[in-house]
Amino acid sequence: MAGRRRQAGVTMQDVAAIAGVSIKTVSNVINGYPYIRPGTKERVEAAIEQLGYRVNLSARNLRQGRTGMIGLAVPELSLPYFAELADSVIRAAERRGVIVLIEQTNASRERELEVLHGQRRHVTDGLIFSPLALGTEDRAAFAVDFPMVLLGERIFGGPADHVTMSNVEAARAATRHLLETGRRRIALIGSHEGETVGSAALRQRGYEQALAEAGLPVDPALLGEAGLWHRSTGAEAMARMLDAGTEVDAVFGLNDALAIGALHVLHARGVTVPDEVAVIGFDDIEDAAYASPPLSSVAPGREQIAQTAVDLLLARIAGTAPDEHVEVITDFAVVPRESTVGAVRPAAAASPVVA
Amino acid sequence: MAGRRRQAGVTMQDVAAIAGVSIKTVSNVINGYPYIRPGTKERVEAAIEQLGYRVNLSARNLRQGRTGMIGLAVPELSLPYFAELADSVIRAAERRGVIVLIEQTNASRERELEVLHGQRRHVTDGLIFSPLALGTEDRAAFAVDFPMVLLGERIFGGPADHVTMSNVEAARAATRHLLETGRRRIALIGSHEGETVGSAALRQRGYEQALAEAGLPVDPALLGEAGLWHRSTGAEAMARMLDAGTEVDAVFGLNDALAIGALHVLHARGVTVPDEVAVIGFDDIEDAAYASPPLSSVAPGREQIAQTAVDLLLARIAGTAPDEHVEVITDFAVVPRESTVGAVRPAAAASPVVA
DNA sequence: TTGTAGGCGTTATCAG
DNA sequence: CTGATAACGCCTACAA
Numbered sequence: 001m002a003g004r005r006r007q008a009g010v011t012m013q014d015v016a017a018i019a020g021v022s023i024k025t026v027s028n029v030i031n032g033y034p035y036i037r038p039g040t041k042e043r044v045e046a047a048i049e050q051l052g053y054r055v056n057l058s059a060r061n062l063r064q065g066r067t068g069m070i071g072l073a074v075p076e077l078s079l080p081y082f083a084e085l086a087d088s089v090i091r092a093a094e095r096r097g098v099i100v101l102i103e104q105t106n107a108s109r110e111r112e113l114e115v116l117h118g119q120r121r122h123v124t125d126g127l128i129f130s131p132l133a134l135g136t137e138d139r140a141a142f143a144v145d146f147p148m149v150l151l152g153e154r155i156f157g158g159p160a161d162h163v164t165m166s167n168v169e170a171a172r173a174a175t176r177h178l179l180e181t182g183r184r185r186i187a188l189i190g191s192h193e194g195e196t197v198g199s200a201a202l203r204q205r206g207y208e209q210a211l212a213e214a215g216l217p218v219d220p221a222l223l224g225e226a227g228l229w230h231r232s233t234g235a236e237a238m239a240r241m242l243d244a245g246t247e248v249d250a251v252f253g254l255n256d257a258l259a260i261g262a263l264h265v266l267h268a269r270g271v272t273v274p275d276e277v278a279v280i281g282f283d284d285i286e287d288a289a290y291a292s293p294p295l296s297s298v299a300p301g302r303e304q305i306a307q308t309a310v311d312l313l314l315a316r317i318a319g320t321a322p323d324e325h326v327e328v329i330t331d332f333a334v335v336p337r338e339s340t341v342g343a344v345r346p347a348a349a350a351s352p353v354v355a
Numbered sequence: 356m357a358g359r360r361r362q363a364g365v366t367m368q369d370v371a372a373i374a375g376v377s378i379k380t381v382s383n384v385i386n387g388y389p390y391i392r393p394g395t396k397e398r399v400e401a402a403i404e405q406l407g408y409r410v411n412l413s414a415r416n417l418r419q420g421r422t423g424m425i426g427l428a429v430p431e432l433s434l435p436y437f438a439e440l441a442d443s444v445i446r447a448a449e450r451r452g453v454i455v456l457i458e459q460t461n462a463s464r465e466r467e468l469e470v471l472h473g474q475r476r477h478v479t480d481g482l483i484f485s486p487l488a489l490g491t492e493d494r495a496a497f498a499v500d501f502p503m504v505l506l507g508e509r510i511f512g513g514p515a516d517h518v519t520m521s522n523v524e525a526a527r528a529a530t531r532h533l534l535e536t537g538r539r540r541i542a543l544i545g546s547h548e549g550e551t552v553g554s555a556a557l558r559q560r561g562y563e564q565a566l567a568e569a570g571l572p573v574d575p576a577l578l579g580e581a582g583l584w585h586r587s588t589g590a591e592a593m594a595r596m597l598d599a600g601t602e603v604d605a606v607f608g609l610n611d612a613l614a615i616g617a618l619h620v621l622h623a624r625g626v627t628v629p630d631e632v633a634v635i636g637f638d639d640i641e642d643a644a645y646a647s648p649p650l651s652s653v654a655p656g657r658e659q660i661a662q663t664a665v666d667l668l669l670a671r672i673a674g675t676a677p678d679e680h681v682e683v684i685t686d687f688a689v690v691p692r693e694s695t696v697g698a699v700r701p702a703a704a705a706s707p708v709v710a
Numbered sequence: 711t712t713g714t715a716g717g718c719g720t721t722a723t724c725a726g
Numbered sequence: 727c728t729g730a731t732a733a734c735g736c737c738t739a740c741a742a
Contacts, residue, residue, distance in 0.1 A: 011735060022713045027737065035711055054477045058416035059735035062718050067413065069456075069478075076442055078641060083438030087431055090459055099478065101424075101456055104445055122409050123424075123454065231645045260645050267647040268698075286433060290586045290615050292622040292647040343623075366719060377729045382721060390727055414719035417734050 010053045018047035030055060069099040070313060071124040073115040075107040075132050079230070080285040081255065082130070085151075088306035089128060095307075096314055107132040107228065116141055126313045136197050147316035149309045153202055161316060162327040163309040165300045167199055170332040171206025174252055174280050174298050177334050179214050181341065183250035183278055186211070189224040189237045189262050190254030203254050203282065221246045226258055234261025242269065248277055250340075256281035256288045256297055263291055263339070278340040293338035301330045365408045373402035385410060424454040425668055426479040428470045430462040430487050434585070435640040436610065437485070440506075443661035444483060450662075451669055462487040462583065471496055481668045491552050502671035504664045508557055516671060517682040518664045520655045522554055525687040526561025529607055529635050529653050532689050534569050536696065538605035538633055541566070544579040544592045544617050545609030558609050558637065576601045581613055589616025597624065603632055605695075611636035611643045611652055618646055618694070633695040648693035656685045 016023045021040060028036055029044040047053070061067045072089050074082040086102055093100045101124055105111040112134045121127070126147035134141065142150070142160050149161045178186050188207050192200035208218050221244065224237035234253055238261065241248065251266075253259025259281030263273060271277055273293055281288055284299035308328050315321040371378040376395060383391055384399040402408070416422045427444050429437040441457055448455045456479055460466040467489045476482070481502035489496065497505070497515050504516045533541050543562050547555035563573050576599065579592035589608055593616065596603065606621075608614025614636030618628060626632055628648055636643055639654035663683050670676040 013735085023736085024714080024738095025712060028712080031737085037711065040711085056417070056735050057478055058413050058422060059718090060737075061413040062411070062417050062720090062734090063736045063738085065718075077432065077438045077445070078442045080435060080438070080642075083432045083435070083441075086438075086457075087433045087459065090432070090457065099456060099475065101454060102441075102445065104442065120454065123412050231641065235645075264645050264647060264649075286586065287435075287642060290590075290619050292619060294619075368719085378719095379721085379730080380728060383728085386721085388727095392727065395727085411719050414734090415721075417718090417736085418720045418722085420734075 071127040092307040092310040109133040167202035168206040171203035175210035231261035234258030238262035238265040250278040296340040426482040447662040447665040464488040522557035523561040526558035530565035541605040586616035589613030593617035593620040605633040651695040
């Protein structure tokens with residue numbers, strides 16, 4: 001415990017002096033340079049321990065031109081999906097010895113552009129970016145000169161690396177699941193009219209494909225607009241649809257928050273789920289399993305997305321990634337719960353998905 | 356758009372050369388030094404714009420001995436309360452021009468100690484720490500020689516700055532709320548047997564005080580243990596209590612996740628809420644308003660906690676905080692919703708709490 | 711196997 | 727008001 005209090009201000013010089021070696025040798029020890037005489041190494045390590053020395057990362061970064069940190073830009077952490085994603089990314093980065101710095105864009109165009117070109121960019125070696133407000137019309141803005149990996153298909157075929165699951169196929173699978181339980185009037189909550197490349201558009205495309213396969217038309221009355229995918233907007237869209245007297249026997253929420261909002265309204269109006277209306281969401285956030293009734297959903301393989309994105313970004317930073325831009329498609333799975341298939345068991349715990 | 360591509364590598368030297376001034380003048384402009392001739396300032400700003408220059412933070416930090424970043428250590432972002440807290444802290448820090456670096460401790464003792472003494476500590480100027488696993492027995496570990504603000508009362512009267520709401524009073528208010536609706540058999544979900552200073556102990560104390568005021572005894576059968584405050588553990592505790600045949604007419608979940616887990620079990624067993632059993636949680640996370648039925652809760656003033664903690668930490672870093680350790684108690688409010696007071700209105704949106 | 715010199719981009723000091 | 731110059735702490739040559 002002796003001299004270990006004040007590590008602030010302890011420099012390699014001090015360590016070198018105590019150990020009776022040069023500063024370079026200390027540096028070598030710290031960086032794991034192999035050719036050091038064991039005795040020397042020991043003395044250096046003892047000195048480091050004694051002084052409580054830590055490398056000054058600012059200095060190292062300045063010298064090396066790297067920071068050892070990567071950025072993660074998401075709309076907001078209050079949205080459970082992004083909180084869980086951030087959790088996974090932080091863990092994945094940690095496994096690679098890298099620190100994550102989170103930025104919230106609030107899904108605002110301005111903030112998202114700032115993330116790409118602003119000041120903060122310089123604190124990190126690269127960026128994992130889940131854009132929401134920016135679209136194909138902003139393609140040019142994504143042509144950045146630093147390592148970046150995009151999450152989601154918002155900028156389809158854009159000028160950057162991509163990690164995403166297949167929104168179209170996953171949405172088709174979810175819709176099929178509803179069709180298989182005999183539903184025919186399936187509402188879509190969260191559509192973005194006029195959009196062509198965002199998650200909303202892609203998921204809606206999957207929905208339409210599944211309907212087409214079943215020989216069903218797409219009824220515009222069943223498309224519930226919701227700009228932001230929050231619980232509140234899901235509730236509002238659902239309410240509007242019911243108020244309009246639209247006949248509905250199932251709901252596909254384009255994410256779980258929307259679906260939970262819809263559930264909430266159904267519940268408030270005395271509509272039974274899944275007897276009268278079945279509900280499925282998307283993202284499989286933890287909430288889903290604890291909704292009443294437990295919400296069926298589509299699990300996007302969060303862990304896989306996170307680790308893949310981190311590794312791809314680090315490869316890009318290290319310069320070991322392929323020259324052309326990479327697009328990785330990850331797996332997904334439909335997770336049926338009571339909201340579509342009815343009570344399966346009277347268990348206390350909600351589902352096998354929760355750890 | 357001309358020369359704005361390659362900002363990497365643009366230095367003050369370059370800006371100074373273009374603007375025809377010395378490097379120091381550029382520095383002055385950037386740092387808002389007041390005594391600069393307007394013409395000079397303009398030329399410098401034009402050069403900065405033209406080259407797309409950004410200060411190199413590593414260099415600045417090295418020079419200034421600061422990093423411009425603060426750490427935020429929480430158990431995990433998957434827990435909605437901490438995700439929302441992180442959201443608020445990031446925003447609060449942003450308002451002060453500071454970057455936040457999040458660390459997840461997984462509520463493990465080892466990880467929490469690492470946060471206090473590990474390598475990463477040196478990337479930040481200070482730490483906002485919400486400990487869970489460490490208790491009074493670890494008091495010594497909290498005697499750190501860097502700026503730190505603790506959230507929550509876990510280390511009561513410990514050797515560090517504190518920001519917290521009054522757990523005891525808030526819990527008492529929540530319990531009173533249940534008593535006022537005529538409940539008498541109030542289950543407590545999330546208790547930690549033997550604990551004396553943690554959130555569990557404090558909130559339980561408030562519960563006991565409220566019961567005492569109402570002339571009611573504390574029935575051990577109504578105390579539901581739950582180590583981790585997750586939805587799943589809340590569900591399990593509730594299920595155990597019901598399985599044991601304990602008579603219950605209300606539930607106080609020590610946080611919302613526990614309460615939501617309990618709701619889930621009640622729902623699965625056909626117990627009506629709030630008719631047969633009223634339920635209230637704690638934290639007022641966004642989920643609460645969208646539970647079925649909407650969950651009453653205690654709002655801890657998250658924004659206030661976040662901003663206060665950030666400001667206190669920055670004051671500590673700047674050396675402007677008082678010598679002795681500060682303890683700030685923030686406000687709280689009971690938010691009644693359907694889970695305790697029954698259906699109030701058939702609205703689509705769930706509550707005024709959601710933005 | 712270890713030491714020496716130099717510079718990464720900023721800001722602070724001190725002249726001018 | 728502005729300019730030269732010296733650190734900040736580290737790492738990469740290059741020498742020894």
